[in-house]
Amino acid sequence: MRKKRRALTPAQQRSAASGLQKSLSSAIHLSRSARWGLYLANDGEINPLPTIQRLWRRKKACYLPVLHPLYHNRLWFVRYEPGTKLKPNKYGIPEPVLRGAKRVPPWSLHVVCFPLVAFDKQGNRLGMGGGYYDRTFADRRVIIKRPKLIGFAHHFQQFPELPHEPWDIPLSAVATDQQLHHFRNKKALR
Ligand SMILES: Nc1nc2c(c(=O)[nH]1)N(C=O)[C@@H](CNc1ccc(C(=O)N[C@@H](CCC(=O)O)C(=O)O)cc1)CN2
Numbered sequence: 001m002r003k004k005r006r007a008l009t010p011a012q013q014r015s016a017a018s019g020l021q022k023s024l025s026s027a028i029h030l031s032r033s034a035r036w037g038l039y040l041a042n043d044g045e046i047n048p049l050p051t052i053q054r055l056w057r058r059k060k061a062c063y064l065p066v067l068h069p070l071y072h073n074r075l076w077f078v079r080y081e082p083g084t085k086l087k088p089n090k091y092g093i094p095e096p097v098l099r100g101a102k103r104v105p106p107w108s109l110h111v112v113c114f115p116l117v118a119f120d121k122q123g124n125r126l127g128m129g130g131g132y133y134d135r136t137f138a139d140r141r142v143i144i145k146r147p148k149l150i151g152f153a154h155h156f157q158q159f160p161e162l163p164h165e166p167w168d169i170p171l172s173a174v175a176t177d178q179q180l181h182h183f184r185n186k187k188a189l190r
């Protein structure tokens with residue numbers, strides 16, 4: 001899956017990113033959400049940047065994951081605005097510099113868009129293997145607040161059935177360049 005998505009041309013990536021926006025716009029309730037967690041594309045991931053720019057135009061607050069400097073394999077979410085200073089993390093993914101940044105806990109976000117390597121019809125997600133999202137969103141406070149967790153993916157990243165582990169955080173939806181998949185997963189937060 002990673003090889004396949006890295007092989008996409010810039011033109012294919014642009015068209016996928018605009019398809020992603022269309023899929024998201026079919027979810028009317030999302031337009032009411034004020035605080036969004038997103039990511040910056042890496043390794044051929046579908047690019048959320050056009051979506052981020054659209055959210056900015058609608059005066060929504062966007063946040064990016066930052067590797068936690070102290071807690072093992074956990075994420076912080078930091079405000080991302082036009083002009084926010086970025087610095088590559090240890091994987092080479094740009095993230096906002098922490099100094100003077102507006103940092104929020106994951107449970108304060110209304111919608112969180114998860115990067116993923118593959119997903120299936122049950123809303124199971126295969127990630128990059130660091131357990132960052134699983135650890136960060138396993139917090140009891142996230143479960144109480146129930147942010148909407150949406151995977152972002154290329155259509156071809158759907159897989160019939162994925163193995164899953166007890167700690168995997170199920171998604172309530174996956175938005176692709178072609179459609180928005182909703183999951184009726186009892187374990188999904190919402
Ligand atoms: N765009 C984006 N940001 C993200 C994630 C993500 O999946 N995508 N993450 C989601 O968790 C976190 C970072 N996790 C990552 C885990 C592994 C690799 C990675 O490239 N691993 C290499 C080995 C790198 C090494 O150890 O030196 C590999 O598998 O080839 C990248 C990000 C936070 N930010």
Ligand SMILES: Nc1ncnc2c1ncn2[C@@H]1O[C@H](COP(=O)(O)OP(=O)(O)OP(=O)(O)O)[C@@H](O)[C@H]1O
Pocket residue numbers: 125126127128129130131132133134135138165167168
């Ligand atoms: N809530 C948790 N508490 C402690 N360890 C965890 C938790 N969630 C995941 N892990 C550990 O993290 C490791 C990686 O998990 P997994 O392979 O599911 O990551 P992933 O979902 O692919 O990664 P990412 O979320 O970073 O994209 C596993 O070995 C697992 O033991």
